[in-house]
Amino acid sequence: MTEEQPVSEIPFPLSPQVLAGDTSDVYFLRTHRVMEMEGVNPRVTMEFFPSGDGILCGMKEVLALLGLGQVLPSDGEVWALEEGELFRVKEVALRVIAPYLSFGVYETAILGILAHESGWATAARECVEAAQGVPIVSFGARHVHPTVVGAMEYAAIVGGCVSCSTPVGAQLAGVTPSGTMPHAMMLCFGDTVRATVAFDKHMPPEVPRIVLVDTFHDEPEEALQVAEALRDRLYGVRLDTPGERGGVTPDLVIEARVRLDQAGFQHVKLVVSGGVTPTRIRQFLEVGAPVDSFGVGSYISGARPIDFTADIKEVEGKPVAKRGRIPGIIANPRLHRAI
Amino acid sequence: MTEEQPVSEIPFPLSPQVLAGDTSDVYFLRTHRVMEMEGVNPRVTMEFFPSGDGILCGMKEVLALLGLGQVLPSDGEVWALEEGELFRVKEVALRVIAPYLSFGVYETAILGILAHESGWATAARECVEAAQGVPIVSFGARHVHPTVVGAMEYAAIVGGCVSCSTPVGAQLAGVTPSGTMPHAMMLCFGDTVRATVAFDKHMPPEVPRIVLVDTFHDEPEEALQVAEALRDRLYGVRLDTPGERGGVTPDLVIEARVRLDQAGFQHVKLVVSGGVTPTRIRQFLEVGAPVDSFGVGSYISGARPIDFTADIKEVEGKPVAKRGRIPGIIANPRLHRAI
């Protein structure tokens, strides 16, 4: 895949490892074998609920798994909340009614998908709410293992990000990936303006020209240099001052804006990245720093999962529960029949 | 794969998506194209360093990626710390010297592998150190997306866990997966003793009989019932009291031990799971609770990544750095030549 190929709504790729149960807790595999050999396979109702409030994400992937021919039998029922819905702590988000052996080995996978993706989506939503309309882009692929980059970026967009930085995440979410220019490029060219001109020369017109302006000179100075070089073709500049220099401050954004405006570059947008969190977003907005877009990294991609729990609440129609839990289903009128 | 197949040292599976750059930040792909078209491809030295102290994990996977034929050219050099070594904040853990275009697009993947796996390994190590010799098993597969379960469990074992719960993780780490019996099995059988007897009947002898004893009755009571049923064949019992009942307390472990001993079951081991953290482990040990093994879930699997950063520090042998960083390499005598 290259970034230019058309993006469309595609099914979640279901890993053969997951389907084979290799990613399941081994005791589910052992349970499967024992019950099969004993001929025990009751029709059960299993409910899945979260350990905190959040935004539901991963349900599409879970339904894709349960909906495969080889999983639930025809009389299986699945009730679920929708992808992207808010949930409250302990609210039932998913209910599966089927013979236990048909889906029991997937308990680990279902819990993991919902926990991890809901964690990312919820963190993204916190940023989006803090930003009060200023767009947020997911920039955190570098903080997670590449095999979950797609799921993470998909979840960030379910949580409200307008875009993300990787092709795999963008494809899953049906958006165009977003990016500017890295420090490595500036250092290889040895000069920000030279790199910028080359970028402008070779990139297709639909790629916006957003230039990183903190590599060699003071940020407003470098911003003015690239603005002079690209003029109207410059879409924006990105401020990413490292922590060693105090990070990007609201005052720096204000100053860069004024200096660009005074030189006639009112059209150049300001992108802020580097250690952005909901708290810092609020600090920028409170003092009126004119940020046009935030790039958020580890606040989203490093977010803790929101753990989910699965409970068998009925066996052959009879309410049951382990000690500490309420026997029988917990009614939730927000659930809809999904399968 | 089934859990019984022989486990061996296998190479990390390199996902075609990663190799294709689909999980990279798109600006690296664009940089690649621009530099290629401009004929700019300097030999650079890039250094990778962490944002905090920890245990290094993921380096084997990174070296597998860089060592593939199609990546580094023959004159490329790689210097690295060893898998499982301690690192300090900002210490250089990896140095790559090669033409930029040969490996630049993998910056995202390299950073993500090291950050995510080192985060898990470091959290595992904290548990292991708190436990002062009591073995720790990774039980957290249910909190992460199934596609990273293997990497997570591998990292937990690099951090010092003696085993993990999934076949995929166990295979990567070269250990046997570990498990007991789930609540679902007890509820399907409707009786802990009945489930236990069936488990004992069908499981091969090398699987230790560890029975979950909090489903239907008071934990010590249920422990005595299964001990009476399996007697010497019972290896241990697992206490997993839910938070609704106050969780597993040190006093409960002590009481269970005494009641088992008084009934002649001194050989039965006690496994504790449910919300286990280094703080709670220390609380158990401080009052002398006789725990034989801890199962740790989200403290390890939900640990935040330890973010890594990559900096170009030389271009064609000349020291450089972006503003805020020190030009030239940062000497680290602990690095060894890896490629």
Added chain:
Amino acid sequence: MTEEQPVSEIPFPLSPQVLAGDTSDVYFLRTHRVMEMEGVNPRVTMEFFPSGDGILCGMKEVLALLGLGQVLPSDGEVWALEEGELFRVKEVALRVIAPYLSFGVYETAILGILAHESGWATAARECVEAAQGVPIVSFGARHVHPTVVGAMEYAAIVGGCVSCSTPVGAQLAGVTPSGTMPHAMMLCFGDTVRATVAFDKHMPPEVPRIVLVDTFHDEPEEALQVAEALRDRLYGVRLDTPGERGGVTPDLVIEARVRLDQAGFQHVKLVVSGGVTPTRIRQFLEVGAPVDSFGVGSYISGARPIDFTADIKEVEGKPVAKRGRIPGIIANPRLHRAI
């Protein structure tokens, strides 16, 4: 006295030791002798006021003491707030006008009665207010010396408790003592159901059958066993889970309620005891735990006294005061003439 004898409004028993002055600070006895020998005995006004806000208790006992023939002369005057009234810090709660020698030696006793009983009553009131209508029973006799058990339980009922656990307290307060069954009884019988059946057989019908259900088995399990045994004759069960097992949690109450209801025992009430405080009461109510009654121990019986102070404010009608106090009486329209 046995618990069955008729309870009536009886006067507070005035201990001969108190009347003899043996419980007074010795300097009052010495002052008495010196003044008598010097012929100094002015008519004084003495005011008593508390060091904090609270519920007045002990005034009946104080008035019984001052009203005895041998104490105040016929022209003595006493003004007081009513038993059970709220008072504010430093508000005058009692004013005595009489020749000093007639009552001076009782200053210690009067202060002690008001301080100790108001402390208990005020703590009881805090529980009652937290419980918003759920009845509170005083269960704290075991935390105080038996010679004050009566006064303590009397004060708890003045503060709003519906009953108390001892015959002596119940008699003073004019209520029926309240109790369930102790762990000692269960352990002597060796079986909760056996003890329950015996209790039911020998107790008169007016004693409600409330069974302690945490001695041998899991609380809901034991609750169902006694409910099956006594069925409609069972009034309630008491949950008293020890701290070693996490104490009684709101979730346990909810679960016990549901399991009893699902088995058809909606009529069985739930009594909660063990470390109950206003804070914990509020935690139960906030999550809707269906508690029918709380037993409160040391929060009430171990409450600190609310210290009182006595000041001479007039001598022979002339305003006086020691340094630091305002000479003359402090008007309080809420006082009424009591003697």
Added chain:
Amino acid sequence: MTEEQPVSEIPFPLSPQVLAGDTSDVYFLRTHRVMEMEGVNPRVTMEFFPSGDGILCGMKEVLALLGLGQVLPSDGEVWALEEGELFRVKEVALRVIAPYLSFGVYETAILGILAHESGWATAARECVEAAQGVPIVSFGARHVHPTVVGAMEYAAIVGGCVSCSTPVGAQLAGVTPSGTMPHAMMLCFGDTVRATVAFDKHMPPEVPRIVLVDTFHDEPEEALQVAEALRDRLYGVRLDTPGERGGVTPDLVIEARVRLDQAGFQHVKLVVSGGVTPTRIRQFLEVGAPVDSFGVGSYISGARPIDFTADIKEVEGKPVAKRGRIPGIIANPRLHRAI
């Protein structure tokens, strides 16, 4: 009783109410009846242990109760720690081995005596330790109900106080009661010197002349006036400045000492009272304030009881325990055979 009568070691007065069970929790009375009618009366081992560290007090009174002819049968055994010994949280302080019905109804009384008296003794000990050799006198009778004044003052002396203010407490503890002069006396005489001279005239020589010196004038001024009046017969002065004037400060004590010394009254001792706590005692000592004795009130008399718990640990020689407790006795080599 008058304060002059000879003090001797007398037995604790056992209240008939306590012996009759009227101060017991009613469920013990009911248990007694049920077990008697069922013919259930096993020989049990009951252990009593505290909820915190402290100084044991009340054991003499408990042994007096258990040692009465009508309580334990001849084959009853009692093992106990000594009055005044330190105990640690959960350490067994008392073990009774006897038929349950012989002593079961006294569980409430035994717990209450130990809890309340140990609470007072432990608070007294904290003051004594803070004072590093400066004597402490118990002045807190006015904060507790007069029926427990004796027990409280006895406990204060077990905790290390050198004396107490009431005849009843002094008699129980075998000491001479201690006191100075009250504000009431000064105000009735209208003049501190006049009251002092009268006190000196009428008191027997063994009563030390300690004069309260803050009623009418500045403390050092009034101290000099009474010193001039009594000269060598003056034993000491008491400083009791009220909180409205900032309380007694270390600087006031130092100043009073210097002004008395400069006038030739080096022999006059300084007694400090009013809101004295271990913290304030340490503040006085840290700055070298020359206090000769502290009078402590509500810190001791208002101290919370240290709750005790009683557990049946053997029934007919077989280890038992309710859920949450360890079956069988908890060995404590510090126990000695008391009955």
Added chain:
Amino acid sequence: MTEEQPVSEIPFPLSPQVLAGDTSDVYFLRTHRVMEMEGVNPRVTMEFFPSGDGILCGMKEVLALLGLGQVLPSDGEVWALEEGELFRVKEVALRVIAPYLSFGVYETAILGILAHESGWATAARECVEAAQGVPIVSFGARHVHPTVVGAMEYAAIVGGCVSCSTPVGAQLAGVTPSGTMPHAMMLCFGDTVRATVAFDKHMPPEVPRIVLVDTFHDEPEEALQVAEALRDRLYGVRLDTPGERGGVTPDLVIEARVRLDQAGFQHVKLVVSGGVTPTRIRQFLEVGAPVDSFGVGSYISGARPIDFTADIKEVEGKPVAKRGRIPGIIANPRLHRAI
């Protein structure tokens, strides 16, 4: 000058040292020389702004400096806020437009005058606001170097004090200095009443008789003694109890008021001094202590300066700024043309 000489509105005395530049940072003197020799002297706009919110003070003195013949040329412009106005953090309080060499060396002096005097005025305002109408007098001359006493007391009055204790401050502010009697006078006379009578005999009638009443006796006692001596000629008494005695407490003020009133001295006012701060003022007012006036010392005179900063924002009409600041003037419609 004596305190009796007529006070009038006089210009701030401009120290020759300040005018000579001796109090300036030496680099401004060096800059002056270099620019002069290079012939560089652009017309600049310099703005002065504070680092926090406060009350502006010192502007009159700054304008007196800039308005001298030898400083600004005829085409110089000065825009300023008014003395005593509130300012907000970073608000421009002063703008000077003139050739740099005409005023550049005074940057240090202008900043220092505004910072120090605004700091004092702002602290005074906090006291005045806390006092809700009760007058405040500046008593803090003893905490600052005598050469700034005048400026400090002037600022205190700009901040809202009704008077101050020194002739120099009173003259600058156009008020009459205020004072009572010092401890030194009482100790030299050896008797408060004797000193008071002498004071009354020799002071002109317009000096109010306010007597310090804590030197020898208890404050209310000494107050009554001087009231008896001066009767209607006594204006007030000052309470200044030292910290060694707990300082002046609200209760002491109330008690002194009542004792004076009960003796018929309702006309005698109460002045409180000694460690007075806004927090303590509020404590007096909250409990209704009848204070007629507060003397405030180091809270005002020891207040930290509110630092000011000066920025060149235009050079020859062109917006400029150093890095970190916004080029060009910051509009402030509240500024008025001052020169």
Added chain:
Amino acid sequence: MTEEQPVSEIPFPLSPQVLAGDTSDVYFLRTHRVMEMEGVNPRVTMEFFPSGDGILCGMKEVLALLGLGQVLPSDGEVWALEEGELFRVKEVALRVIAPYLSFGVYETAILGILAHESGWATAARECVEAAQGVPIVSFGARHVHPTVVGAMEYAAIVGGCVSCSTPVGAQLAGVTPSGTMPHAMMLCFGDTVRATVAFDKHMPPEVPRIVLVDTFHDEPEEALQVAEALRDRLYGVRLDTPGERGGVTPDLVIEARVRLDQAGFQHVKLVVSGGVTPTRIRQFLEVGAPVDSFGVGSYISGARPIDFTADIKEVEGKPVAKRGRIPGIIANPRLHRAI
């Protein structure tokens, strides 16, 4: 005065206003008049002591005042600690023995000089101690009123600063004033290098060339530009990054050092200013930032005075004291006879 004139040990200039008593609290002037007219003028011993620990400063100025012909008579005695000595809270730092009227009116001035100057010296000492040998220069003239700039800078040097920024302070302390170049100069020249070259051309050789390098470009970049321009004649550069850009960070100092060294400018020193405090000094040193000198502003010049108190302790040889203080002198063997 110009900065070049020879500096010598000169007497403190005694302001005529201070000598006339205009800066005294008016009640001392009134006391003087009353005592003179009554013929009361006892020989008194007055002691001066501080409210906290610190470094004594101002004593030279106080002794200059008391030593003038018109103040103390020939039999007056003065005992004092030395300028620059450490003192402890409440330690007597000055004792004057003389007829009261000879010096009483100067109590305000003496207290103010000692309080204010000791406050500054003590703050300076804190910086010096934090800096462990790295020199500190006083840069805070701009935060205080110009009439105390001299006293403040003198005190800073008594506290350990190696130099100060104003001629008046330098002259009082007998040092050479120290300075670099201000932002105003850079902005007037419009270019840092141009201003630097002019400065180098016109300044005498003994003025070290220290250039401010944060006005137009990134600090290391501007540092390299001025180093290229002045080469060996460049003494150092000053980093003063404003708070809007995160202030000077330790990392910036390290980076500037490396970049200068890599370009061959190892001889160029680094001066850090802007919000420097002992805490920040320690942060620089802890990470090894190679600072050659710190400029400290408001931490020293805005320091709170350390209040002093004066007490008459003897009148005609007899120990006296106001209430709350100890009559008679407080021995201090560290005092030496000064007059």
